Amino acid sequence: MTIKILKGNIIHAPSSDKLSVHKDSFLVSNDGKIEGVYQEIPEKYKDIDISDKGNSLIIPSFCDMHLHASQFYQRGIGMDRPLLDWLETYTFPNEARFSDSEYARRVYEEFIEEIIRHGTLSCAIFATVHYEATHILLELLEKKGINAFVGKLNMDNNCPDYIREDTMQSYLDTERFIVEHKDYQTAKPIITPRFSPSCTEDLHQKLGLLADKYNTPVQSHLCESIPEIEWVKQLFPSYKNYGEVYAKNRLLGNVPTLMAHCIELNDDEIELMKNENCIAVHCPDSNINVSSGIMPAEYLMRNNIKVALGSDIGGGHSVALYRTMASAIQTSKARKYAYNDSGHLTVAQVLYMATTVGGSFFGRLGNFNEGYDFTALVIDDSNICGFEMEPEERLERFLYIGDDRNIKERYIKGVYIAI
Amino acid sequence: MTIKILKGNIIHAPSSDKLSVHKDSFLVSNDGKIEGVYQEIPEKYKDIDISDKGNSLIIPSFCDMHLHASQFYQRGIGMDRPLLDWLETYTFPNEARFSDSEYARRVYEEFIEEIIRHGTLSCAIFATVHYEATHILLELLEKKGINAFVGKLNMDNNCPDYIREDTMQSYLDTERFIVEHKDYQTAKPIITPRFSPSCTEDLHQKLGLLADKYNTPVQSHLCESIPEIEWVKQLFPSYKNYGEVYAKNRLLGNVPTLMAHCIELNDDEIELMKNENCIAVHCPDSNINVSSGIMPAEYLMRNNIKVALGSDIGGGHSVALYRTMASAIQTSKARKYAYNDSGHLTVAQVLYMATTVGGSFFGRLGNFNEGYDFTALVIDDSNICGFEMEPEERLERFLYIGDDRNIKERYIKGVYIAI
Structure with a gap:
């Protein structure tokens, strides 16, 4: 078991009608597969190190x-x-x-x-x-x-x-x-x-x-x-x-x-x-x-x-x-x-x-539902964030005016990808 | 007299029907005003230092x-x-x-x-x-x-x-x-x-x-x-x-x-x-x-x-x-x-x-015709240039996929603007 826990503002779109937004939450994966997104860290993961991404957004790649x-x-x-x-x-x-x-x-x-x-x-x-x-x-x-x-x-x-x-x-x-x-x-x-x-x-x-x-x-x-x-x-x-x-x-x-x-x-x-x-x-x-x-x-x-x-x-x-x-x-x-x-x-x-x-088209990939690949991006938008905003507004803004400089980390099946 | 000479691929649009393109040419200004764009440097400027921008594009700001x-x-x-x-x-x-x-x-x-x-x-x-x-x-x-x-x-x-x-x-x-x-x-x-x-x-x-x-x-x-x-x-x-x-x-x-x-x-x-x-x-x-x-x-x-x-x-x-x-x-x-x-x-x-x-709207500003303000940008697009292209194609590409990182120098009335 290689459990990995990222903390941040987690957004994904398992359906088309509404963004799934989890502010200050924990994204837990095991051997590169998503276990879940949690507001509080469950008891069984209490001893695992948490990689805290602060105010960043965490989204699927x-x-x-x-x-x-x-x-x-x-x-x-x-x-x-x-x-x-x-x-x-x-x-x-x-x-x-x-x-x-x-x-x-x-x-x-x-x-x-x-x-x-x-x-x-x-x-x-x-x-x-x-x-x-x-x-x-x-x-x-x-x-x-x-x-x-x-x-x-x-x-x-x-x-x-x-x-x-x-x-x-x-x-x-x-x-x-x-x-x-x-x-x-x-x-x-x-x-x-x-x-x-x-x-x-x-x-x-x-x-x-x-x-x-x-x-x-x-x-x-x-x-x-x-x-x-x-x-x-x-x-x-x-x-x-x-x-x-x-x-x-x-x-x-x-x-x-x-x-x-x-x-x-x-x-x-x-x-x-x-x-x-x-x-x-x-x-x-x-x-x-x-x-x-x-x-x-x-x-x-x-x-x-x-x-x-x-x-x-x-x-x-x-x-x-x-x-x-x-x-x-x-x-x-x-x-x-x-x-x-x-x-x-x-x-x-x-x-x-x-x-x-x-x-x-690739299998269980593209969002953070249980069993999906943990394939994700960490977005630091602090340089384009003027005032306090909700994660979904920040995602919208990233789509319109962010760029590659805001993408700080990339993961494929739980593995950090260097560039 | 403060004459300034920039060398590069000069593009401007004094009219709407056609770009004015001057490959490997000299943009000469005096006291912040354009004197002219030249393919060969005129005799009277022979003793002036040339600021060579290499293969860069030089365009109006x-x-x-x-x-x-x-x-x-x-x-x-x-x-x-x-x-x-x-x-x-x-x-x-x-x-x-x-x-x-x-x-x-x-x-x-x-x-x-x-x-x-x-x-x-x-x-x-x-x-x-x-x-x-x-x-x-x-x-x-x-x-x-x-x-x-x-x-x-x-x-x-x-x-x-x-x-x-x-x-x-x-x-x-x-x-x-x-x-x-x-x-x-x-x-x-x-x-x-x-x-x-x-x-x-x-x-x-x-x-x-x-x-x-x-x-x-x-x-x-x-x-x-x-x-x-x-x-x-x-x-x-x-x-x-x-x-x-x-x-x-x-x-x-x-x-x-x-x-x-x-x-x-x-x-x-x-x-x-x-x-x-x-x-x-x-x-x-x-x-x-x-x-x-x-x-x-x-x-x-x-x-x-x-x-x-x-x-x-x-x-x-x-x-x-x-x-x-x-x-x-x-x-x-x-x-x-x-x-x-x-x-x-x-x-x-x-x-x-x-x-x-x-x-x-500001006066004589916006292109490199004689007497206009020398207000310009130097664009280095080498990171987005795959193969040899003409300056006008490179300008088109900059509009679509360039960004602020490609803008290397900025001049207002001949004065270099630091950022």
Whole structure:
């Protein structure tokens, strides 16, 4: 038994309707798993040392459920282009560089350091089509103990020749990627067709077979923008809608599935996502930056779709998921203003998305309920705290104006992570 | 003659259509005024020492043309409330504290340190109704050499008794504030009716007389939200529209005038703002946070209204005007998506708003044209620069993901400002 007790102002979001706030309380874990949150320390822990974090906030670490690690150097530039144009001009040439494994190692090392600095200790990542570079990324994440799903990209259609895969090679490399990393502990493979337009029907089918065979989860993009949906209609005329292109090929719901964006889902696709228990990943900054639209996140959640949060580096500009949470609230207000949406997202909802929903993809992770991983951040906001405030107000303020300097400590399964 | 030469990658926006970019060039100033930007150093400066900033960017400092210094401690909290509710719940009780001058001094000292840290070296500020506290703020800004217009708030209507002014006292205090600070050099008084609903018609008239008598500029809020406009209609039924409440009382255009927000201007008010040469101040984060709407900034600029930029602390959450620039681009994209606006704001346009337009309120300030103040920032973005990029792309990236740590040096009229 290795019991650890942290004292501070504990906030988590086991449900979306209300923050769970425990002022001056004790967070007790045993072997990296939460035992409980207590106002008074129970008798049985009386002899255990307490690590007192004073007036700090203690919150679950962030789960960034959609991002392209290969676009790390690209974030914050080219934001004047819409999605498909942005891919051609910036993204494909940038991704081609990852054929150089040493270049890949450098970018991915910097990337991992930066997400940890900003409190993201769990994530689902798109890499590139390159086997070796993606292996390096997965291995680096494993060494750091980061909970990660890492996808070697699949792309055999509608892209420049210099990064197009042969269909059979794409299938074989993906199988090899799954098999060779099956014993990794925290970083694991995920099947990653870039999006339907960049994969032939044949490749969709082959990847579906792999998902089934190895019970490997899937991630992709779905209904990000109107021009993209029109394009999918032209490319796959025999399918009823975009969602069905994945679903009929066993890439949506047969295994745990993440679908990024979901801005323009039609009613059939909403039913599909809900019935198949898929997670829609909301990327508010990316929605706006590449002019795709704004996900109706509050509406989808009200319709019982699970919605997680993603930075979507490099369509999104910031790896700081706390700021992405503020952006999710802001863009939901923009939608409310423009479309008379009935409500906007709350702090409780965005924390729930960024921790409990995202964390559920990894197991019992994302909040401080009993039996969950003790994976958490200690936030010292004294430099931005003018007057006395309640912990929930301080959390809100951290989302809007805090930064990595306020994140003082990081824990994964009870282990302190140095940066 | 005190000639100063800085070498680096110089970017400014003397016009809104295109950034003026000078790679590896020389910025020459004399007695705090710009002489010119040169690719090669002219013969006459050959003997002057050059301060080489290496690969850094050199840009004009930021002009934050609408913010409430008294709401500094309040930023980033209560963002779940719409404007009028937010005023009652958070803002009025907070502002009441500024009757305590020592409290005011503490908040204002922290506020000034923070804006300088983030590169805002010129600003137009709303304080509170309190004479002494506002005097302290103006004096602190003057001592730091910050270009500032500081307004003692006027408010004799529709607010809690504990911060309501007597009409005559409000007039007398304002006159005293103008007279007692007339010899200050960089920080100056500005007449500041909070907004029409919080001033009686009598107070509007009296403030208009003062503006005329002392040729003192004016700032206020205009057409921020639909409920506010409806309220003004009820309060001032004899006026054609909200803009006219100010204009007929000599508070719009008779003297240089800043009007914050201008989200819902009607055609008559657009004509009025244009004909009177007023500056509309766009506060994109505040627009969204307090659910007011989104200013059609691109449309107003196309219709020849001068649009500056404001953080609007505390409706806006961040004093970082570079991030407000990114938000202005983002919210213009949200508008484009929702309303089919014809275009969105560009990096050139937001830099123009944040420097050249805002700076014009102070004189020859805001860009590096000959004769302008040498008031500038040196930006070292090496920690966020992955691969080789052009200066304009690096500026874009700084707006989106840079922070105060990247701002290495600050100059006002050629004088280095320590923080």
